[in-house]
Amino acid sequence: xxxRSLALVALLALLAPVALAxxxxxxxxxxxxxxxxxxxxxxxxxxxxxxxxxxxxVVFLVNVSVADIPGWRESLEPAGEFYxxxxxTKSVALRLVPEDPTGRVAFNxxxxxxxxxxxxxxxxxxxxxxSVPEEPLVFGLFANPLPAPFDGSMGVLxxxxxxxxxxxxxxxxxxxxxxxxxxxxxxxxxxxHIIQKMRRSVFLFAVFFxxxxxxxxxxxxxxxxxxxxxxxxxxxxxGAFVAYKLIxxxxxxxxxxxxxxxxxxxxxxxxxxxxxxxxxxxxxxGALAILNAxxxxxxxxxxxxxxxxxxxxxxxxxxxxxxxxxxxxxxDRPFKERDDIKLESGEIARVDRIGLxxxxxxxxxxxxxxxxxxxxxxxxxxxxxxxxxxxxRMNVIVGVAYDTDLPKAEEILLRVSRETPGVLLDAARPPVxxxxxxxxxxINMKLVFFVTDFRQRFAVATExxxxxxxxxxxxxxxxxxxxxxxxxxxxxxxxxx
Numbered sequence: 001x002x003x004r005s006l007a008l009v010a011l012l013a014l015l016a017p018v019a020l021a022x023x024x025x026x027x028x029x030x031x032x033x034x035x036x037x038x039x040x041x042x043x044x045x046x047x048x049x050x051x052x053x054x055x056x057x058v059v060f061l062v063n064v065s066v067a068d069i070p071g072w073r074e075s076l077e078p079a080g081e082f083y084x085x086x087x088x089t090k091s092v093a094l095r096l097v098p099e100d101p102t103g104r105v106a107f108n109x110x111x112x113x114x115x116x117x118x119x120x121x122x123x124x125x126x127x128x129x130x131s132v133p134e135e136p137l138v139f140g141l142f143a144n145p146l147p148a149p150f151d152g153s154m155g156v157l158x159x160x161x162x163x164x165x166x167x168x169x170x171x172x173x174x175x176x177x178x179x180x181x182x183x184x185x186x187x188x189x190x191x192x193h194i195i196q197k198m199r200r201s202v203f204l205f206a207v208f209f210x211x212x213x214x215x216x217x218x219x220x221x222x223x224x225x226x227x228x229x230x231x232x233x234x235x236x237x238x239g240a241f242v243a244y245k246l247i248x249x250x251x252x253x254x255x256x257x258x259x260x261x262x263x264x265x266x267x268x269x270x271x272x273x274x275x276x277x278x279x280x281x282x283x284x285x286g287a288l289a290i291l292n293a294x295x296x297x298x299x300x301x302x303x304x305x306x307x308x309x310x311x312x313x314x315x316x317x318x319x320x321x322x323x324x325x326x327x328x329x330x331x332d333r334p335f336k337e338r339d340d341i342k343l344e345s346g347e348i349a350r351v352d353r354i355g356l357x358x359x360x361x362x363x364x365x366x367x368x369x370x371x372x373x374x375x376x377x378x379x380x381x382x383x384x385x386x387x388x389x390x391x392x393r394m395n396v397i398v399g400v401a402y403d404t405d406l407p408k409a410e411e412i413l414l415r416v417s418r419e420t421p422g423v424l425l426d427a428a429r430p431p432v433x434x435x436x437x438x439x440x441x442x443i444n445m446k447l448v449f450f451v452t453d454f455r456q457r458f459a460v461a462t463e464x465x466x467x468x469x470x471x472x473x474x475x476x477x478x479x480x481x482x483x484x485x486x487x488x489x490x491x492x493x494x495x496x497x
Contacts, residue, residue, distance in 0.1 A: 027052045037130045045096045047128055051111065052089040060084050061114040064092055071101040072130065096130060104131030161211070168206035175202045179249075186257045194249045201238060201245045208235035233290060240286025247278045319357065325374035326356040335384045340454070342383035343372075364455075385454050391424060392454030394461050398468055399442030401478040406435065406443070409477055413447045416467045422460035424450040441482045 029050045037045055053060055063081045066074055077093045084090045094109060106129040113122040176195055183191045212231035251274055335341050339351045341361070349361035349370060359377055361370040385392065400409050410433040417423050417431035431449040438444075447468075451460045472479055 027054065037128070043098070045130060047094045047096070047109075049092045049109070049111075049126060050089055051084055051092060051113075053084045053086055056086050058086060058115060058117055061116060062090070063112040063114070064109065065112075066094060066109045067107060069096065069105055069107050069130075071099055071105060073097045073099050094128075098132070101130075101132045104129055164207055164210040167210055168203050171206040172199055172203045175199065183253065183257075186253065190253060190256050194253060197245050197249050197252070198242075201242045205235060205238040205242045208238055211235070236289045237286065240282055240289060243286075244279060244282040247282065251278070321375040322357045322373050325378040326354065326359075328378050329354055329359070329374060334382060335387070339384055339386040342385055344380045344382070348385065390453045390455070391429070391450050392457050393448065393450050394457055394464075396447040396449075396461055396464050396468070397436060397444055398447070398465075398472075399439060399444050399480060400472075401480045402443060404443065404477055406445075408475070409445060409472075412471045412475060412477070413445065413468065416464060416471055417447060417449045420460065420464050420467055422451050422453070422456050423464070424452050426450070442480045 027050075029052070037047070051062055061081060061083055064076055064078075066076065068074075073096070075095050075097075077095065078090075082090060092111075106127065109126045109128060111124040111126070113124065114120075115122075175198055179195050179198060180191060183194060208231050212235050329335075335351055337351050337354060340348060341351060342348050343361075347363055347370070348365070349363045352360045352362050352369070355374075358371050358373050361372060362368075363370050398413070400406070413433045414431055418425060423431065429450045431447065434446045434448065436444040436446040447464070449464075451457045469479070
């Protein structure tokens with residue numbers, strides 16, 4: 001190896017520690033996993049850091065400082081400055097002695113690290129905080145009056161529990177009085193049923209609501225925080241339950257006390273449906289409130305619910321159409337239950353029940369039940385035979401011979417219609433006879449009359465026809481039937497045969 005190469009190797013060996021020094025920092029590590037420390041009142045606390053020099057050749061000077069911490073007296077060990085040798089670790093302790101601590105205090109511990117070879121300075125700051133629990137107050141309002149050994153947190157909890165139970169019982173009593181006052185006009189059975197619905201749920205809600213706030217005021221800790229979280233979860237659950245019971249009680253009161261006095265059947269059908277929908281809505285809202293109490297992010301559920309609602313809306317178009325058509329039929333009331341209607345197909349049926357999805361009809365002719373979707377009834381022509389009354393117009397057509405005395409035939413037809421039971425004898429709608437047509441074999445006369453009840457229209461028309469036949473036969477009026485005269489032509493003459 002030449003002399004120049006040997007000189008280069010020697011230079012590299014001399015510069016290696018300097019390069020290593022710049023690439024090997026000093027590390028300051030917290031000894032505790034968290035420096036947000038909760039300590040008992042009048043207790044001393046010590047916080048520690050490890051300062052480690054990873055450089056194999058350089059000694060560092062470390063200066064540690066901390067600002068004044070209100071309510072605490074602080075002292076560092078080692079105090080002020082110290083040296084840390086190469087490849088070594090030094091422990092730094094901060095001892096805090098309480099003087100007049102209040103609540104939580106945050107502070108910084110600063111480490112100034114000097115490189116003795118280069119003069120470079122590295123500043124490292126560690127954050128920490130210390131807090132003492134506030135003196136527990138009964139419901140956060142006044143000091144615990146109990147003597148030892150119940151003068152601490154346990155005594156506060158016992159007093160809180162006693163107040164909670166008393167407040168819940170008072171809430172129950174107030175709820176009973178309020179319900180009795182609001183339902184004064186209702187029957188005793190209705191009032192008693194509503195009180196039974198509300199009493200237990202209101203009592204449990206009051207218990208867990210007050211218990212949650214009582215536990216939240218106690219000093220923190222795993223058990224206390226867990227109990228407070230559980231109480232919050234339960235009062236949220238019973239809050240949703242109270243909301244459902246309240247809605248259910250209002251609808252029950254309306255259905256039992258008010259709906260029977262209304263002239264419409266809309267409330268009789270909608271109230272049970274609203275009760276079911278209210279249960280679903282309150283359950284969903286309650287579930288979301290519980291998830292929120294558990295600190296679960298609701299973004300996914302809200303977005304997913306919007307997508308699911310959109311999918312359901314598309315998938316249930318017919319169902320929704322029938323539902324709103326049912327509401328239309330109940331509100332607009334083109335017909336009501338027990339009415340007789342004539343469908344667009346010509347079938348006559350009685351309306352048995354109007355539901356929110358379909359309407360049930362009784363078909364007289366076939367003695368069968370027909371179920372028709374509401375959207376079809378709402379969008380087609382339906383004749384209400386019961387409105388405005390049950391009268392119905394009938395036509396009876398009879399043919400007479402061409403040589404018949406028409407005024408006489410008309411007089412007979414009018415007399416028969418007036419004498420037949422079931423034919424309406426009203427000056428506003430009297431029976432009428434019309435000459436309807438000159439047919440091939442007869443003159444057709446039409447008897448127009450009204451029946452008092454359309455349900456008897458066929459029986460009345462049959463009776464009218466029987467009496468017309470008998471009367472015409474007695475008066476010698478011929479009811480002709482189609483007939484033909486045949487003429488045979490030969491070479492001599494036309495001879496009728």
